[in-house]
Amino acid sequence: MENTAPGADRVDALVVGAGLSGLYQLYRLRELGLRVAVFEAGEDIGGTWYWNRYPGARCDVESMSYSYSFSPELDQEWEWSERYASQPEILRYIHHVADRFGLRGDVTLCTRVTHAAYDDTAHTWRVSTDTGRAVTTRFLILASGCMSVPKDPGIPGLDRFTGEVLHTARWPREEVSFTGKRVAVVGTGCSGVQAVPVIAGRAAALTVFQRTPAYALPAHNRPLLDAETAELKSRYPQFRRAQRLSRGGTVFEPPAGSALAADEAERTAAYEAAWESGLLSGLLRTYTDILTDEKANETVAEFVRSKIRSAVDDPETAEALSPRTFPFATKRPCLDTGYYAAYNLPHVKLVDLRATPIETITPRGIRTTEGEHPLDTIVFATGFDALTGSQLAIDIVGRAEMSLREKWADGPRNHLGLMTAGFPNLFTVLGPLSPSVLSNIAVSLEQQVEWITDCIAHLNRNGLTEIDAAPEAEEAWGAHVAELADATLYPAAESWYMGSNVPGKPRVFLAYTGGLDRYRAACEASARAGYSGFVLSGEGRER
Numbered sequence: 175m176e177n178t179a180p181g182a183d184r185v186d187a188l189v190v191g192a193g194l195s196g197l198y199q200l201y202r203l204r205e206l207g208l209r210v211a212v213f214e215a216g217e218d219i220g221g222t223w224y225w226n227r228y229p230g231a232r233c234d235v236e237s238m239s240y241s242y243s244f245s246p247e248l249d250q251e252w253e254w255s256e257r258y259a260s261q262p263e264i265l266r267y268i269h270h271v272a273d274r275f276g277l278r279g280d281v282t283l284c285t286r287v288t289h290a291a292y293d294d295t296a297h298t299w300r301v302s303t304d305t306g307r308a309v310t311t312r313f314l315i316l317a318s319g320c321m322s323v324p325k326d327p328g329i330p331g332l333d334r335f336t337g338e339v340l341h342t343a344r345w346p347r348e349e350v351s352f353t354g355k356r357v358a359v360v361g362t363g364c365s366g367v368q369a370v371p372v373i374a375g376r377a378a379a380l381t382v383f384q385r386t387p388a389y390a391l392p393a394h395n396r397p398l399l400d401a402e403t404a405e406l407k408s409r410y411p412q413f414r415r416a417q418r419l420s421r422g423g424t425v426f427e428p429p430a431g432s433a434l435a436a437d438e439a440e441r442t443a444a445y446e447a448a449w450e451s452g453l454l455s456g457l458l459r460t461y462t463d464i465l466t467d468e469k470a471n472e473t474v475a476e477f478v479r480s481k482i483r484s485a486v487d488d489p490e491t492a493e494a495l496s497p498r499t500f501p502f503a504t505k506r507p508c509l510d511t512g513y514y515a516a517y518n519l520p521h522v523k524l525v526d527l528r529a530t531p532i533e534t535i536t537p538r539g540i541r542t543t544e545g546e547h548p549l550d551t552i553v554f555a556t557g558f559d560a561l562t563g564s565q566l567a568i569d570i571v572g573r574a575e576m577s578l579r580e581k582w583a584d585g586p587r588n589h590l591g592l593m594t595a596g597f598p599n600l601f602t603v604l605g606p607l608s609p610s611v612l613s614n615i616a617v618s619l620e621q622q623v624e625w626i627t628d629c630i631a632h633l634n635r636n637g638l639t640e641i642d643a644a645p646e647a648e649e650a651w652g653a654h655v656a657e658l659a660d661a662t663l664y665p666a667a668e669s670w671y672m673g674s675n676v677p678g679k680p681r682v683f684l685a686y687t688g689g690l691d692r693y694r695a696a697c698e699a700s701a702r703a704g705y706s707g708f709v710l711s712g713e714g715r716e717r
């Protein structure tokens with residue numbers, strides 16, 4: 175009897191991860207008639223939206239944009255309740271999609287892929303898991319997330335702490351009570367910025383330990399009106415098309431002119447309008463040179479600092495919350511609801527770790543150079559080993575015993591962010607050197623999943639067994655990605671975009687800054703040219 179997924183030990187395609195990318199990849203590959211299995215480490219599907227269930231977790235792309243576009247029926251039937259969806263609502267949506275398209279049956283939960291080795295003779299991947307499963311697959315697709323490996327905060331003494339320790343990216347499924355507790359939040363990136371005001375509303379005392387302040391912009395979140403939902407639904411197909419053709423996966427008017435060419439009054443009016451828009455990229459879209467010219471960037475940075483000064487009562491706290499060490503948006507800005515106002519509450523305190531660094535965690539709290547802060551709960555919002563972390567967490571060995579960890583020792587190398595030479599039939603969704611985190615990932619993931627699906631269909635149609643990135647194309651792509659990044663201000667920041675938040679990680683810009691539109695065109699051009707930049711081989715045809 176023929177084996178079928180998910181219990182099978184032989185499948186056509188194995189997808190790692192059952193988040194938004196993995197579920198869509200499953201749906202598409204099943205349409206090709208392939209036997210597909212999905213292995214998911216979590217106890218349930220949902221990926222990012224399963225793990226990051228901390229209080230205040232919410233998407234920073236508008237709900238009606240941050241959703242699948244592949245099914246017009248799905249677009250019409252699903253109703254978002256808020257402009258920016260909360261984590262529970264997005265997770266409900268993912269469950270709805272999985273049920274509606276019958277995807278759950280091919281997903282094996284609580285199963286982490288640990289090893290994958292390529293058999294150059296059989297042209298298959300041998301994959302094993304932490305549950306002892308071993309599966310042979312022709313295609314291996316890593317849909318394991320661009321931000322799914324939490325970063326170890328690396329603070330001494332943590333194991334001695336007698337209170338509760340939580341990480342925003344590994345939040346427990348059961349209710350966490352902060353009532354009557356002295357709570358710390360360590361980290362002020364997007365996760366910390368979202369969690370702080372909600373925890374402040376529940377805890378007896380909240381101390382925020384900040385190493386680098388963020389640029390946080392107001393979300394102006396609100397319930398969606400029936401009329402506006404109906405209006406967008408009436409033109410959803412056109413809207414989805416515009417998203418797909420856009421630079422970042424969201425639809426907007428492109429900026430016109432330099433910030434420095436505008437006079438101050440004009441500039442301030444533009445920034446005020448962007449601030450009021452509640453859009454994460456509102457300020458970036460005001461002028462063309464915000465991310466390429468330091469002086470232009472400083473005009474926005476100072477505008478945000480002026481907003482912080484007017485939101486925070488205590489001038490010293492306002493100054494400590496004001497970012498000054500990196501240009502605006504060279505670390506991802508945060509979209510917040512009530513973040514700065516939380517510091518006006520009498521039981522909320524900021525500890526500036528630049529002035530008073532953490533020495534150690536003690537059994538009772540956190541000790542800085544200033545003294546001990548007694549605590550009942552520590553919440554780490556310290557981020558991720560982004561973009562490469564989830565791939566390198568798996569021991570992947572390609573052709574000629576080459577390990578991915580060795581190959582990427584100085585930074586990721588691949589062609590079009592999709593395949594890395596020497597690792598045939600291994601694809602990555604939302605991986606490094608693609609637009610991923612610099613775009614609306616809901617749009618990016620569909621583009622990549624569809625490219626991978628078309629590629630596999632092409633191989634099968636033509637009786638080909640393998641596709642691999644061509645080494646020279648990979649070198650050229652890496653150089654292109656680096657050249658574009660170097661023309662921006664991004665490398666000026668120590669950020670997870672640069673890999674510099676993780677000690678020992680190579681400092682390389684990890685995403686494609688050229689835009690999703692340009693990226694899509696490059697992927698389509700390659701496919702049209704019979705997958706130029708890739709080496710295809712097999713009995714059917716060889717080139």
Ligand code: NAP
Binds near residue numbers: 233235365368384527
């Ligand atoms: P993050 O942006 O990397 O922020 C981590 C924070 O922790 C930084 O303030 C960092 O300070 C601090 N930190 C790290 N290690 C520390 C240590 N040992 N001691 C003290 N402070 C430490 O991580 P994140 O906030 O989880 O966000 C990551 C990304 O996830 C975001 O940029 C965004 O793309 C995504 N995200 C999106 C949403 C949304 O859609 N709304 C929400 C949350 C996250 P330094 O800067 O000094 O290293």
